[in-house]
Amino acid sequence: MSNPEIREAHVDDIVATPLRHPWRWVSGAILFFLVGSLIWSLYSAESVDHTVIAKYLFNPNILQGAVMTLVITAISMFIATILAVALAVMKLSTNPLLKLVSNAFIGFFRGTPLLLQIVFWGYLGIIYPTLTFGIPFTNIVFVEGQTSKLVPSLVAGIIALSLNEAAYAAEIVRAGLLSVDRGQTEAAKSLGMSGGYTLRKIVLPQAMRVILPPMGNETISMLKSTSMLQVIAVMELYTRATMISSQNLAQIELLVVAAFWYLVMTSILSVPQYYLEKKYGRGFDAESAGFRFIKFSGASKKPAKAKQVGK
Amino acid sequence: MTKKNLMVDARSVRKHYGSNEVLKGINLQVETGKVLVLLGPSGSGKSTFLRCLNHLETINGGRIYIDGELMGYRDTGAVLHEMKPREIAAQRRHIGMVFQRFNLFPHLTALENVIEAPIGVNQVPADKARKQGLELLKKVGLADRADHYPSQLSGGQQQRVAIARALAMEPKLMLFDEPTSALDPELVGDVLDVMRDLAKSGMTMIVVTHEMGFAREVADTVVFMDQGLVVESGTPQQVLDNPQEERTKAFIRSVL
Numbered sequence: 001m002s003n004p005e006i007r008e009a010h011v012d013d014i015v016a017t018p019l020r021h022p023w024r025w026v027s028g029a030i031l032f033f034l035v036g037s038l039i040w041s042l043y044s045a046e047s048v049d050h051t052v053i054a055k056y057l058f059n060p061n062i063l064q065g066a067v068m069t070l071v072i073t074a075i076s077m078f079i080a081t082i083l084a085v086a087l088a089v090m091k092l093s094t095n096p097l098l099k100l101v102s103n104a105f106i107g108f109f110r111g112t113p114l115l116l117q118i119v120f121w122g123y124l125g126i127i128y129p130t131l132t133f134g135i136p137f138t139n140i141v142f143v144e145g146q147t148s149k150l151v152p153s154l155v156a157g158i159i160a161l162s163l164n165e166a167a168y169a170a171e172i173v174r175a176g177l178l179s180v181d182r183g184q185t186e187a188a189k190s191l192g193m194s195g196g197y198t199l200r201k202i203v204l205p206q207a208m209r210v211i212l213p214p215m216g217n218e219t220i221s222m223l224k225s226t227s228m229l230q231v232i233a234v235m236e237l238y239t240r241a242t243m244i245s246s247q248n249l250a251q252i253e254l255l256v257v258a259a260f261w262y263l264v265m266t267s268i269l270s271v272p273q274y275y276l277e278k279k280y281g282r283g284f285d286a287e288s289a290g291f292r293f294i295k296f297s298g299a300s301k302k303p304a305k306a307k308q309v310g311k
Numbered sequence: 312m313t314k315k316n317l318m319v320d321a322r323s324v325r326k327h328y329g330s331n332e333v334l335k336g337i338n339l340q341v342e343t344g345k346v347l348v349l350l351g352p353s354g355s356g357k358s359t360f361l362r363c364l365n366h367l368e369t370i371n372g373g374r375i376y377i378d379g380e381l382m383g384y385r386d387t388g389a390v391l392h393e394m395k396p397r398e399i400a401a402q403r404r405h406i407g408m409v410f411q412r413f414n415l416f417p418h419l420t421a422l423e424n425v426i427e428a429p430i431g432v433n434q435v436p437a438d439k440a441r442k443q444g445l446e447l448l449k450k451v452g453l454a455d456r457a458d459h460y461p462s463q464l465s466g467g468q469q470q471r472v473a474i475a476r477a478l479a480m481e482p483k484l485m486l487f488d489e490p491t492s493a494l495d496p497e498l499v500g501d502v503l504d505v506m507r508d509l510a511k512s513g514m515t516m517i518v519v520t521h522e523m524g525f526a527r528e529v530a531d532t533v534v535f536m537d538q539g540l541v542v543e544s545g546t547p548q549q550v551l552d553n554p555q556e557e558r559t560k561a562f563i564r565s566v567l
Contacts, residue, residue: 186367187414187473191428191480192404195396201431205418283418283460 052253056244057260065240066261072154072236073223076161080222081215083162084169089199091174102170109167115228117164121156122232157229165222172214176207208280216273220266227258237261318343318378318484318515319364325372326359326539333359335539336373341532343378343483346516348526350550351536352562357519358411360536361486364517365406366399377406378483404432407477411489413469415461421448421472422457425479433480440479447475451505467498471505478509485509487518523566527551535559 042048056062090102109117125147134141143150151159180203188198227238237258245254319341326334333356341347349357362368364375366383375382383399384391394402416424425444429435435443448454451471453464461469470490477485487506491499503525510516510529520526526533526547533550535543535558543550543559554560 181414183410183412183414184416187408187410187416189367189400190365190403190406190408190410191476192400192402192432193428194400194432197431201427202416206416280418283420283462 048252048256049250052248052250053256056250056254056257059244059257061240061244062237062257062261065235065237066265068234069223069226069236069238069261070265072158072161072226072229072234073219076158076165076226077219077222079158079162080165080169080218083166084173085204087166087170088173088177091170092177106167106170109164114160114164114225115231118157118160118228119231121151121160122153124151124156153229153232153234156232157226157234161222161225161229165218169215169218172211172218173207176209176211177203179210180206205280209277209284212273212277212280216269219269219273223265223269224262227262316343317341317376318345319347319517320376320379321360321364321373322375323373324360324363324370324375326356326363326368326370333539334363334370337536337539337541339534339541339544341484341515341517343515344513345531346510346518346529347532347534348530348547349517349519349534349536350521350526350562351542354538355536356539357536358488361408361488361517361519364484364486365403365408367408377402400432404480405483407480407482407485409470409473409477409485409487409490411492413461413466413473413493415469415473415476417461420458420460421453421464421475424461424472425476428476429479444475444479447478448472450478450508451475452501465498466494467501470494470502474502474505474509483515485514485516487516487520489519489521491520491522521566523551523563535562537562 043050087102087105090098091106093099128147131143131145131147131150132141133143184202184206185198188202193202226234226236229236230239230242233239241254241258245251317340319339321337321339323336323338324334325332325336337356337360339347339360349361351357359368363370364377364382369383380402382402383394385394415421416427419427422441422444425447426435426437426440429440429443430437445454445457448457451474453468453471453475456464456468456472461472464472474490490506491502494502499522503522506516506518506525507529518525518530528547530547532544533547534541535550535554535556537558543554543556550559551563554563
């Protein structure tokens with residue numbers, strides 16, 4: 001494994017003056033000036049009261065709204081992902097009925113506006129004043145009650161976001177599943193693995209590499225879409241911000257406050273995405289390959305280096 | 312139904328994709344513990360036939376018996392009934408397959424590749440599976456590569472891991488689909504060595520290959536296929552050194 005020739009090779013590396021890039025400095029200066037003057041114009045605008053922004057930035061009402069936004073995003077994304085895998089598998093199955101159901105679901109929820117769907121679920125009580133869960137055509141009833149109580153606006157919002165997102169995510173998952181080489185399924189089959197086991201242990205983990213980046217996009221999109229739940233009065237960040245501004249009439253200031261927290265939350269989301277991508281990238285590139293080597297402390301400690309030497 | 316010592320008994324196996332007939336009635340038997348080498352030009356149907364044996368491809372005609380058991384169907388006398396996927400999976404557990412493109416699971420280390428199926432399919436306890444897995448990797452000369460991912464291994468090493476992976480299921484029959492065709496010439500030897508050892512240990516094997524040296528040395532029977540038919544079969548000496556059919560002669564001349 002240790003190869004002295006390769007290590008000493010660095011001595012002969014080329015020493016050259018790096019190419020200069022003067023235009024990068026010039027354009028950088030122009031950009032700095034433009035952004036600076038934009039910020040200054042916003043800052044010095046008389047219609048925006050900075051003290052109001054500062055006052056509400058850490059207002060408990062606003063913070064609660066932000067937490068609610070995160071919770072709704074997490075729950076909806078979780079449900080949507082599970083549904084999406086099911087829909088994608090159904091769409092790829094040979095069963096024509098499952099295919100039809102999946103296509104119809106995706107077609108419907110992708111084909112109508114999210115805002116419309118949110119309002120629909122919010123107004124479910126108008127269509128069905130009472131809801132009954134039981135076995136059809138029998139008298140067996142598990143739960144029965146007023147729709148507005150069984151499906152409060154928060155639940156309606158989560159249902160709306162989950163179902164809509166599932167339709168989009170299903171296509172992302174399907175693309176991921178299709179990206180895995182057919183040989184993988186064949187090898188799994190030849191080892192006697194069942195279809196379900198192959199999907200869980202062989203195909204999905206590899207598909208994750210392709211699925212995760214667009215799903216990161218979807219999560220950010222979902223986080224922002226929660227603001228639409230304002231129309232059915234779910235107490236998330238945007239709803240709370242507009243409620244405050246309707247009283248103190250500081251609309252712009254509270255929009256800035258809300259925007260600040262949306263930006264904070266979407267920025268934080270890239271952290272788990274990074275680690276998830278690293279986890280599912282193992283085996284595919286040298287950098288992430290070492291990610292799980294802590295687990296087996298076997299004969300080989302530095303596989304990445306071994307590869308270089310092998311070349 | 313079948314003679315007891317026959318591991319593979321293929322009877323007039325036919326396979327077509329639409330109007331394209333790939334297998335036109337293959338009869339082929341392999342006794343337990345023997346090695347059969349399948350030769351033939353590309354497009355002769357040898358890989359397809361191999362994939363029919365473990366039901367990766369469904370056949371359109373004929374019967375395939377592995378160790379006396381009909382593959383893929385239940386025979387109730389009058390008609391055949393398609394098996395459930397789970398039953399087919401159970402049949403495949405006894406048949407190991409090695410692919411031209413290795414098809415290792417890239418997200419798993421060499422050892423994990425080997426022990427995935429024993430743990431997940433055969434319910435072998437993880438400790439035991441790991442121990443057996445390491446032993447198998449040692450057998451193919453890769454004990455020190457257990458924690459490497461396939462992308463960190465050479466083609467020859469990957470193929471040897473793939474052989475270990477197939478052996479981990481303790482198969483009665485091993486199918487090799489051009490196992491050395493995708494390898495750099497200098498890496499072919501290591502893989503053939505492993506296969507030679509396996510043959511010596513008494514494993515029943517069907518090998519699709521272009522390695523004439525291997526065929527001559529290891530095969531009990533050599534079968535030459537062309538255009539979906541068995542043209543000639545016999546001992547390596549008969550088929551390779553003294554072919555009777557014109558097509559066999561031409562093929563062997565072109566390969567040598």
